[in-house]
Amino acid sequence: MANAITYHGWPGVLRDNQHHTPWFNEYNQRFIAIVLLIRTYVYAFIPHVDFLIATALFLFAFISAFYLERHEPLIISTLVFLVTDIVVLLAGNGVTQNIVDLFTTAVLAVLIFVTLRFCRNHDLETRRFQTTLLVALLVPLLLCPIFRFGLLVPLPSESFYIDAMEQLRYLLKARF
Amino acid sequence: MGIIFGALPGLTATLGVALLTTLTYGMSLNTALIALLGMYVGAIYGGSYPAILINIPGTAAAAATAMDGFLLTKKGEGGRALGLTTTASFIGTTLGMIVLVLAAPLITEMALQFTSYELFLLTIFGIVISGTLTSSDLVYKGWIAGPLGLVLACIGRDRLQFYPHLTFDMPELDGGIEVVPVLIGAFGIPQIIKVLRNRLKMTRPKSFGRILPEFGTVVRNIKHIIRSAMIGVGIGSVSGVGEDIAGWVSYGTAKNTSKHPERFGKGEPAGVLSTETANNACIGGALIPLLTLGIQGSPPAAMLLGALMLHGVTPGPMICLEKPTFSVEVCAILFLASLAMWINGIFLARQVVKLLLIPTAVFLPVVGVLCVLGSYALGLNIFNLYLMVPIGIVAYFLTEMKYPIASLVIGVILGPMADEIFRG
Numbered sequence: 001m002a003n004a005i006t007y008h009g010w011p012g013v014l015r016d017n018q019h020h021t022p023w024f025n026e027y028n029q030r031f032i033a034i035v036l037l038i039r040t041y042v043y044a045f046i047p048h049v050d051f052l053i054a055t056a057l058f059l060f061a062f063i064s065a066f067y068l069e070r071h072e073p074l075i076i077s078t079l080v081f082l083v084t085d086i087v088v089l090l091a092g093n094g095v096t097q098n099i100v101d102l103f104t105t106a107v108l109a110v111l112i113f114v115t116l117r118f119c120r121n122h123d124l125e126t127r128r129f130q131t132t133l134l135v136a137l138l139v140p141l142l143l144c145p146i147f148r149f150g151l152l153v154p155l156p157s158e159s160f161y162i163d164a165m166e167q168l169r170y171l172l173k174a175r176f
Numbered sequence: 177m178g179i180i181f182g183a184l185p186g187l188t189a190t191l192g193v194a195l196l197t198t199l200t201y202g203m204s205l206n207t208a209l210i211a212l213l214g215m216y217v218g219a220i221y222g223g224s225y226p227a228i229l230i231n232i233p234g235t236a237a238a239a240a241t242a243m244d245g246f247l248l249t250k251k252g253e254g255g256r257a258l259g260l261t262t263t264a265s266f267i268g269t270t271l272g273m274i275v276l277v278l279a280a281p282l283i284t285e286m287a288l289q290f291t292s293y294e295l296f297l298l299t300i301f302g303i304v305i306s307g308t309l310t311s312s313d314l315v316y317k318g319w320i321a322g323p324l325g326l327v328l329a330c331i332g333r334d335r336l337q338f339y340p341h342l343t344f345d346m347p348e349l350d351g352g353i354e355v356v357p358v359l360i361g362a363f364g365i366p367q368i369i370k371v372l373r374n375r376l377k378m379t380r381p382k383s384f385g386r387i388l389p390e391f392g393t394v395v396r397n398i399k400h401i402i403r404s405a406m407i408g409v410g411i412g413s414v415s416g417v418g419e420d421i422a423g424w425v426s427y428g429t430a431k432n433t434s435k436h437p438e439r440f441g442k443g444e445p446a447g448v449l450s451t452e453t454a455n456n457a458c459i460g461g462a463l464i465p466l467l468t469l470g471i472q473g474s475p476p477a478a479m480l481l482g483a484l485m486l487h488g489v490t491p492g493p494m495i496c497l498e499k500p501t502f503s504v505e506v507c508a509i510l511f512l513a514s515l516a517m518w519i520n521g522i523f524l525a526r527q528v529v530k531l532l533l534i535p536t537a538v539f540l541p542v543v544g545v546l547c548v549l550g551s552y553a554l555g556l557n558i559f560n561l562y563l564m565v566p567i568g569i570v571a572y573f574l575t576e577m578k579y580p581i582a583s584l585v586i587g588v589i590l591g592p593m594a595d596e597i598f599r600g
Contacts, residue, residue: 030373035569038365038544042561046548055545062541066372131538139542143549151199153553156561 026071033078037062040085048088050101052140052161057084057108060136064115068128073115080111101160145169178218179520182238183226189219189419190582191367191543193479194359197486198550205487209509212483216476217513220419220455221265221521228257228448238455240423244440244447251443259390260445261452262521264401267394268453269514271405272412272460273507276467279413280503281496283468290493292597299594302471303587313578321579325587326594328353335592336599348559355482357551357564358588364547365568366575368540388522393445400430400450408454412461412474419455419462419474426454460510467491467503471590475582482589490593 037058045054061077084107088100112133119125144162147153149169155162181192192215200208223238228245241261248257290298303326307318331342332352343349394401404426411422430450431440440447462477470481470492484491495502551564571581 027373030375031369034369034372038368038565038568041544042548042565046552046561047558059541059545062544063538066375066541067535067537135538135542139545143545147549147553151202151553153549154556156552156558 029074029078030066033065033074036078036085037065037081040081044085044088045104046156048097048100049104049157050097050159050161051155051157052144052165053101053104053108054157055140055143056136057104057111059139060108060111060115060132063132063135064111064129067132068115068119068125070118070125072118076114077111080107097157097159178215179222179225179517179524180218181215182219182222182224188363188367189216189223189476190479191360191363192216192219193476193483194356194363195546195550197359197479197483198356198553200483201486201553205489206505206509208483208487209506210513212480213506213509214513214516216480217265217269217456217459217510217517218520219476220459221261221452221517223455224261224265224448224452225258225525228261229254238423238451240427240451241448241455243427243451244442244444247441247443248445248448253443256388256390256393256445257448258525259388259522260393260448262518262525263390263394264449264452265456265521266514266518267401268405268408268456269459269517270511271402271453272409272457272463273510273514274460275409275457276460276463276510277504277507279464280468283464295492296594296597298469298471299590299597302465302469302590303583303594307580307583311578311580311583317577317579318583321574321581322583322587325584325589326591327587328358328584329588329591330595335596348557352592353563353588354555354557354560355486355589357560358567359479359482359585360547360551361564361567362571362581362585364543365565366572366581368544368547369569369572370575371536371540390445394449397446397449400434400446401453403433404430404450404453405457408457409461409464411454412458413464419458422454422458422461423451426450456514463506463510467495467506468493470593475585478582478586478589482585485589 041054041058045058061081065074065077084104087103091100091103115132116129119129144155144165148155148158148162148165177196178189178192182189193212196211196215200211203211220238224241224245227238227242228249245257245261248254303322304319307320307322308315311318311321327342329352331349333340333343333350340350407426407429408419408422411425412419427440427447427450430446431437434440434444434446436444458474459477462474463480465471466477466481468491470490481491489495489499489502547564548561551560552558571584574584575581
């Protein structure tokens with residue numbers, strides 16, 4: 001723009017702007033989505049939501065936004081994260097953590113349902129959706145016990161699901 | 177694990193060492209060193225897999241390997257190329273280790289003459305030279321990034337007078353900024369943003385035959401191997417210059433000194449051997465200034481410096497007095513790591529290559545979760561995560577503007593030491 005002003009004046013600036021791709025293009029949308037997903041995960045979910053369900057939601061939203069060929073999951077995941085971020089931050093300190101966990105679980109269920117609707121008529125997208133779901137659920141189910149019970153690292157936020165996992169561990173220990 | 181990290185494009189040796197640092201915190205020093213050096217050696221070698229099979233270097237160090245390696249695969253000699261890189265990497269690491277054993281005592285003896293003036297200048301030299309040499313664009317960008325790291329290192333209560341520096345009345349910042357969230361944020365988050373924003377896709381790896389050690393070809397090219405190892409060690413020992421430069425310099429030298437330079441770039445085994453020997457020999461070279469002077473030789477070595485400090489070991493001239501056997505232990509671990517790499521490379525390469533089928537959009541979010549856990553696990557402090565994200569985003573913009581992130585991290589690591597030496 002500085003060059004346009006120097007060499008071509010305001011008509012040059014206006015002409016230059018016409019040739020530019022819009023700022024809110026797909027490339028920048030992806031950047032905003034990545035930053036928003038990471039920001040919400042770290043600042044809203046980790047301190048307020050059970051780590052297992054927070055990670056599952058983060059992974060599902062993140063992978064579906066970038067792994068699926070269609071553009072809609074990216075927009076939907078970003079918007080869902082934005083709304084959930086606001087709700088969790090507003091309600092996080094006011095209500096019991098179990099309610100926040102259940103709300104996050106409901107958001108995950110809705111996101112899975114909506115994403116499935118976009119994929120169901122397309123074989124490749126359906127396969128990718130299945131992979132996304134598998135990774136999003138399996139990774140936290142593996143990572144949480146490894147860190148919590150294997151490496152003895154307390155997770156950032158432990159409530160509904162991690163407590164249930166702990167109960168299950170004691171139950172299994174008592175049985176075997 | 178190192179081979180897997182190196183083989184997956186988007187993950188680097190530096191990030192691997194940084195992530196592993198947090199998991200080694202509860203281990204003894206020797207166990208942690210085995211894990212970290214194994215990761216370092218394996219990741220530098222692992223970068224050659226995608227370079228050879230899909231023409232995308234897994235790490236920058238393997239960029240030159242793709243020149244001839246991928247063409248060998250196209251000719252149906254992918255297994256041979258992998259065998260050559262495995263053996264060359266083993267020889268390179270071993271030769272680098274031998275030079276480390278021989279050179280370390282001599283340099284340490286000289287470094288023991290240093291007083292606080294020289295030590296301060298040495299830390300500043302480490303920051304400035306890494307900025308100069310790692311800057312891919314204008315040199316002054318490196319000089320800006322290094323002091324920016326020094327500014328970050330100044331955050332927290334003053335160690336001598338307990339006066340708050342840049343804490344903005346936040347009690348969490350009183351203790352200063354921890355190195356690990358900076359390491360993970362500065363290397364992990366920009367990588368995730370860059371790869372996913374650009375939607376970098378991978379092609380399916382081409383099929384390859386049996387992987388054999390290829391000793392015959394190695395013996396025929398022994399001149400290239402020894403020369404490349406010396407280039408690798410030399411470049412590695414220069415502070416801030418990494419394995420990628422060693423690979424390219426060695427490739428260029430091998431081409432210029434070859435009787436058949438026209439064969440290079442068309443699937444010449446000597447090209448693969450020279451680059452892989454050099455980038456792995458660079459590891460031993462990078463450890464020379466790290467162990468003797470306390471300054472890093474390459475970006476992964478900088479992470480190693482941070483990891484050693486977390487384990488209560490301060491590399492530098494005094495280490496031979498505080499821990500006389502430390503250098504020898506490091507050399508022994510380095511040799512074992514390279515041997516393990518060779519065995520894994522020959523017998524397990526076929527399984528590791530299957531990982532290249534995992535799409536980047538699937539594994540990078542998982543890496544994001546690991547970054548979060550890695551930053552948190554060290555001090556069990558959520559504030560580390562709050563720091564990691566903005567540092568990562570700023571690092572991404574700096575990377576886009578071609579500011580070298582490695583020198584920023586070096587500034588954060590060496591900053592407190594420089595401050596103490598300067599005023600102490």
